[in-house]
Amino acid sequence: MIDFVYIPGQTPLTEEEKRDLIPSLATREDLDAWEQQNIIEAREWLMKKSTLARKVAIREDFLLDLHKRMFGRVWRWAGNYRRSDKNIGAPFYEVPIQLRQLLDDANYWQEHDSFPVRDMAIMLHHRLVKIHLFANGNGRHSRLCADAIVAQAGVEPLSWGGGDLNKPEELRRRYISALQAADSGDYAPLLDFAS
Ligand SMILES: Nc1ncnc2c1ncn2[C@@H]1O[C@H](COP(=O)(O)OP(=O)(O)O)[C@@H](O)[C@H]1O
Ligand SMILES: [Mg+2]
16 A cells, blocks of 8 residues: 655645555556556647647646646546645635636736736636636646646746656755745745746
8 A cells, every 4th residue: 555645835635535546556656656657648738749739728628637637547536626625726616616716817818918917827827726627736737737738838937946846855945934925925936036
């Protein structure tokens, strides 16, 4: 049985969610490796010119499809909304409603050029993790989503602090504090961190 250890700012899985693991894996390292491989393939698909042109959009179907492509070979709940409450995020039954509101806001920002596209993508990322659509993978999913929107616009890629945010180190602590400032309405630290 995998030892599920959680780092700060992560949401534990329920027993039911854990049972939806597709491959039989013995260790946390194996699970990380499977997820990483699945995500590499999703990123390759996402960053293709044809995907950026035809599939990437601030829409529910794109967001669910992206999560499915990132985690679908590892978890049966990939691409499906969360069905349990977590220590972060909306009550699970409100997830689709809050997402609808976010998509309306973000499409309005995009149509009216309310923000530079890189800032808009970072804000969308924050609102997505704040809602927490999925049982797990919300951070990686919403950052990749922001990367795709920035790539689609053909502007400079986001830095996300220049390191690996999945490790429980100083960089992740700075990232989580910047998210917490954004939770209270101050986006400056997050825009600075992720730009
Ligand atoms: N206070 C917070 N406010 C908003 N988002 C947060 C907060 N704390 C953590 N997060 C986000 O939640 C993510 C963790 O959720 P999780 O579903 O476990 O994603 P992943 O498995 O990709 O790390 C973090 O990477 C971060 O993006
Ligand atoms: Mg996680």
